[in-house]
Amino acid sequence: MRKKGFTGLLMASIMIFLAGCNVNMGEGDGAKKTTEAPKAGESKASSAPKKVVFWHAMGGSNTKVVEQLVTDYNSSQNKVQVEAVYQGSYDDLLSKLKASMGTNEGPSVVQMYEIGSRFMIDSKAITPMQNFIDADKWDISQLEPNIAGYYTLGGKLYSMPFNTSNPILYYNKDLFKAAGLDPAKPPKTYEELKTAADAITKSGKATGANFAIYGWFIEQFFANQGAEYVNNGNGRTSPATESLVNSDAGVKTLTWWKDLVDTKAANNLGRKTDDSKKAFSAGQVGMILESTAALKGLVDSAAGKFEVGTGYLPKPADAKEGGVVVGGASLWMMNNRPDDEQKATWDFIKFLTSPKEQAYWHINTGYFPITKKAYDDDTVKENLKKFPQFQTAIDQLHQTKLNTATQGAVIGVFPEARQIVEGAIEEVLNNKRSPKEALDGASKEISSKIQQYNKTVK
Incomplete structure (x- = not known):
C-alpha cells in the first residue's frame, strides 16, 4: 500500500513534538509500507546481501563501538550487509528522520531516545518489534524486564532497547x-x-x-x-x-x-x-x-x-x-521498507541482543546490558572487579519493581x-x-x- 505524504493532523502532531527540539517537518511520497509480521524461515529472493541502513546518535568513542558491532555482524554472515550512519545528536537524528518520512531515503532501523517513544508510535511509521518477536517465537524473557518495560505499552514491545542507563x-x-x-x-x-x-x-x-x-x-x-x-x-x-x-x-x-x-x-x-x-x-x-x-x-x-x-x-x-526509570534509547523498525529488508533488520537486531555482543557493548560504553545472560560473560565479571561501583547500578535496576x-x-x-x-x-x-x-x-x-x-x- 502506498501513501502520499502525511495527513494534516499527523503533520500538526509531529510539529508539536518537534517544537521542543527546534526542527522542521519534511514530507514527500512514501515507499511501500507493511505492518504485517515477517514469516519465520522465509527465504530471500536474491542471493545478493540485503542492505540494512542503521541511523544512530552514538557520538565520540561510542561511534567506534557501534561500528565494531556492525563489522562483527557483517563478518558473521553473508546474507545481510548493515551500514551504520551517525546522524549527530538525538535531536539532529530526529530532524533528519522526519525529513526522510514519506520518502525512500530513510533508514531501515533508527535509534530514538526514550522520550521520543510516544511520537514514534503516533507517527504510524514503525512496525512494532512485537510483530517480529511473535512471528519468530523469540524468547522475550531474555531481556531485562525493567528495561523492556519502558518500551512496552499494552503488553506490546514497540522497540528494542539499545543503550540503557539510570x-x-x-x-x-x-x-x-x-x-x-x-x-x-x-x-x-x-x-x-x-x-x-x-x-x-x-x-x-x-x-x-x-x-x-x-x-x-x-x-x-x-x-x-x-x-x-x-x-x-x-x-x-x-x-x-x-x-x-x-x-x-x-x-x-x-x-x-x-x-x-x-x-x-x-x-x-x-x-x-x-x-x-x-x-x-x-x-x-x-x-x-x-x-x-x-x-x-x-x-x-x-x-x-x-x-x-x-x-x-x-x-x-x-x-x-x-x-528508577531507564534512560537512553531504543531501536525502531521503520515500516516503509520492504518485507525482506525488515526481516534482515530483525536478524541484525537479534545479533545485537546476544549475550556476547551485549557484554562487549556494556564494557566499552558503560550502558547496561539489556540481556540478562550477559552478566554471565567472563568479560563482564572482570569489568565489575575493575569497576565495582557499577554493582550499585545493577542492584538499583534489579530492585526496582515494575509499575x-x-x-x-x-x-x-x-x-x-x-x-x-x-x-x-x-x-x-x-x-x-x-x-x-x-x-x-x-x-x-x-x-x-x-x-x-x-x-x-x-
Missing part, C-alpha cells in the same frame, strides 16, 4: 572521611543527603553537592517515590491529558533542592551535566547525580586524586516504594516538557518563584501542550 549518586569518599562521614554508607534519603552535604560544606574542603538542572532527574525523583509524572497511568493506560509535576512528589523534591542551595549545602552550576561532572572530578563538590553511563569516565578522572563511591538515587524518608511509575511517562511533547520543568527549577533556585508556584505554572503549560498534541493525533 541515575545513581556519585560521591567522593575522601571528602566523606574528611567531614567525619562513613565512606561506606552513602545517603539513601533526602534527609540523609542534606546531613552529609552540610558536613562536607562545613569541613571547608568542598561544597557538599551539586545537581545539574536536568529534567530527567526530576522524572527519576518522581518514580523513586512511586509517583506518576502524568495522569492516566503515566500515559500508559490511556493517553495522558495532564501533567502531575506539581503534585506532592514534585513540590517536596524542589523544596528540598532549594533548601540545599539556600543553606550552601549544594551549589547551582546550571543545566549542563558536564559542568557538574567537572566540578566533581576536580574535588570541588562531594556528591552529584549522573547517569550510570558516566561511571567509567568519572572513576578514571578521579584516579590518583580520590576514590569514587556510588549510591542509590535518594528519596524522601517517608516515600512510597518506587525505583506505571517506574516504567516512566509517555507523552508526545516530552522534549518540550523537560525544558519547561528545567525552567521552573531555575526560577526556584534563583528565588523568582516558590516551588509550588513554579511547578503549578509548569504543570499548566505542559498540560496545555499535551492536550493540543492529543487533538492532532486522534
Whole structure:
C-alpha cells in the first residue's frame, strides 16, 4: 500500500513534538509500507546481501563501538550487509528522520531516545518489534524486564532497547572521611543527603553537592517515590491529558533542592551535566547525580586524586516504594521498507541482543546490558572487579519493581516538557518563584501542550 505524504493532523502532531527540539517537518511520497509480521524461515529472493541502513546518535568513542558491532555482524554472515550512519545528536537524528518520512531515503532501523517513544508510535511509521518477536517465537524473557518495560505499552514491545542507563549518586569518599562521614554508607534519603552535604560544606574542603538542572532527574525523583509524572497511568493506560509535576512528589523534591542551595549545602552550576561532572572530578563538590553511563569516565578522572563511591538515587524518608526509570534509547523498525529488508533488520537486531555482543557493548560504553545472560560473560565479571561501583547500578535496576511509575511517562511533547520543568527549577533556585508556584505554572503549560498534541493525533 502506498501513501502520499502525511495527513494534516499527523503533520500538526509531529510539529508539536518537534517544537521542543527546534526542527522542521519534511514530507514527500512514501515507499511501500507493511505492518504485517515477517514469516519465520522465509527465504530471500536474491542471493545478493540485503542492505540494512542503521541511523544512530552514538557520538565520540561510542561511534567506534557501534561500528565494531556492525563489522562483527557483517563478518558473521553473508546474507545481510548493515551500514551504520551517525546522524549527530538525538535531536539532529530526529530532524533528519522526519525529513526522510514519506520518502525512500530513510533508514531501515533508527535509534530514538526514550522520550521520543510516544511520537514514534503516533507517527504510524514503525512496525512494532512485537510483530517480529511473535512471528519468530523469540524468547522475550531474555531481556531485562525493567528495561523492556519502558518500551512496552499494552503488553506490546514497540522497540528494542539499545543503550540503557539510570541515575545513581556519585560521591567522593575522601571528602566523606574528611567531614567525619562513613565512606561506606552513602545517603539513601533526602534527609540523609542534606546531613552529609552540610558536613562536607562545613569541613571547608568542598561544597557538599551539586545537581545539574536536568529534567530527567526530576522524572527519576518522581518514580523513586512511586509517583506518576502524568495522569492516566503515566500515559500508559490511556493517553495522558495532564501533567502531575506539581503534585506532592514534585513540590517536596524542589523544596528540598532549594533548601540545599539556600543553606550552601549544594551549589547551582546550571543545566549542563558536564559542568557538574567537572566540578566533581576536580574535588570541588562531594556528591552529584549522573547517569550510570558516566561511571567509567568519572572513576578514571578521579584516579590518583580520590576514590569514587556510588549510591542509590535518594528519596524522601517517608516515600512510597518506587525505583528508577531507564534512560537512553531504543531501536525502531521503520515500516516503509520492504518485507525482506525488515526481516534482515530483525536478524541484525537479534545479533545485537546476544549475550556476547551485549557484554562487549556494556564494557566499552558503560550502558547496561539489556540481556540478562550477559552478566554471565567472563568479560563482564572482570569489568565489575575493575569497576565495582557499577554493582550499585545493577542492584538499583534489579530492585526496582515494575509499575506505571517506574516504567516512566509517555507523552508526545516530552522534549518540550523537560525544558519547561528545567525552567521552573531555575526560577526556584534563583528565588523568582516558590516551588509550588513554579511547578503549578509548569504543570499548566505542559498540560496545555499535551492536550493540543492529543487533538492532532486522534
